[in-house]
Amino acid sequence: MSYPAYRLRPVGWVKSPLTDRASAPKQGDEGAPLARVVFLPEFYEAARDLQKGDEVFVLTWLHQGRRDVLCVHPRGDVNRPREGVFATRSPDRPNPIGLHAVVIETVEEQAITVHNLEAIDGTPVLDIKPILGRVHER
Amino acid sequence: MSYPAYRLRPVGWVKSPLTDRASAPKQGDEGAPLARVVFLPEFYEAARDLQKGDEVFVLTWLHQGRRDVLCVHPRGDVNRPREGVFATRSPDRPNPIGLHAVVIETVEEQAITVHNLEAIDGTPVLDIKPILGRVHER
Numbered sequence: 367m368s369y370p371a372y373r374l375r376p377v378g379w380v381k382s383p384l385t386d387r388a389s390a391p392k393q394g395d396e397g398a399p400l401a402r403v404v405f406l407p408e409f410y411e412a413a414r415d416l417q418k419g420d421e422v423f424v425l426t427w428l429h430q431g432r433r434d435v436l437c438v439h440p441r442g443d444v445n446r447p448r449e450g451v452f453a454t455r456s457p458d459r460p461n462p463i464g465l466h467a468v469v470i471e472t473v474e475e476q477a478i479t480v481h482n483l484e485a486i487d488g489t490p491v492l493d494i495k496p497i498l499g500r501v502h503e504r
Numbered sequence: 505m506s507y508p509a510y511r512l513r514p515v516g517w518v519k520s521p522l523t524d525r526a527s528a529p530k531q532g533d534e535g536a537p538l539a540r541v542v543f544l545p546e547f548y549e550a551a552r553d554l555q556k557g558d559e560v561f562v563l564t565w566l567h568q569g570r571r572d573v574l575c576v577h578p579r580g581d582v583n584r585p586r587e588g589v590f591a592t593r594s595p596d597r598p599n600p601i602g603l604h605a606v607v608i609e610t611v612e613e614q615a616i617t618v619h620n621l622e623a624i625d626g627t628p629v630l631d632i633k634p635i636l637g638r639v640h641e642r
Contacts, residue, residue, distance in 0.1 A: 415591035452632035453553035494590035
């Protein structure tokens with residue numbers, strides 16, 4: 367595998383009943399349905415130690431995000447003054463990486479099913495990381 | 505600005521007394537010194553609403569990470585069995601995006617100074633995101 371600098375490679379994809387950005391919840395704990403992260407076969411090994419009940423971050427590429435937007439009305443509410451996107455969780459930002467705190471419900475070799483993932487169907491997945499507990503538990 | 509798919513663009517860089525990966529703490533709350541995130545001028549507007557005391561995630565590109573590694577000994581401890589990297593916070597992973605929970609100490613137009621950032625000097629910064637509080641506070 368050859369990897370140019372700063373070039374991301376999806377490790378899998380979101381499969382979800384959510385199909386468009388307008389109807390998806392703003393955050394996963396605001397009503398997201400169960401969703402799956404389906405891995406590409408060459409990354410099964412990286413996912414092999416994920417377990418039911420694990421709290422993990424799913425990192426995605428928000429492929430519908432606008433990368434030339436630097437200020438937004440928070441949560442799309444025009445009554446709120448515009449803020450620089452680094453102070454918001456807007457999907458419109460220079461590098462539209464989505465960060466989703468989820469809980470794993472089921473594990474298969476090729477996929478995990480998770481709670482609280484608001485990314486839409488077809489969203490590329492970049493990484494999975496455990497949410498860290500206290501220092502002595504690492 | 506033109507953005508090919510999956511091509512990241514640094515929005516700034518880490519300035520830190522930490523200069524090599526071997527001596528850096530494994531996580532920022534394990535003894536990282538104060539560090540700065542220095543923004544490129546074209547992204548100052550995106551950073552304009554960050555404030556002292558804000559708890560934010562800094563997303564970085566761990567440019568020394570090995571992208572072909574799928575299993576590691578957690579925390580580099582060979583006495584611990586190897587695990588798939590998605591169950592670890594190893595910098596060696598298919599897309600070596602660093603996720604750092606930090607607290608902002610000072611804000612200038614061109615930079616923020618933060619606590620708990622363990623990334624080494626010169627690490628590219630990809631994004632800043634607020635750490636979310638409870639649903640009703642958003």
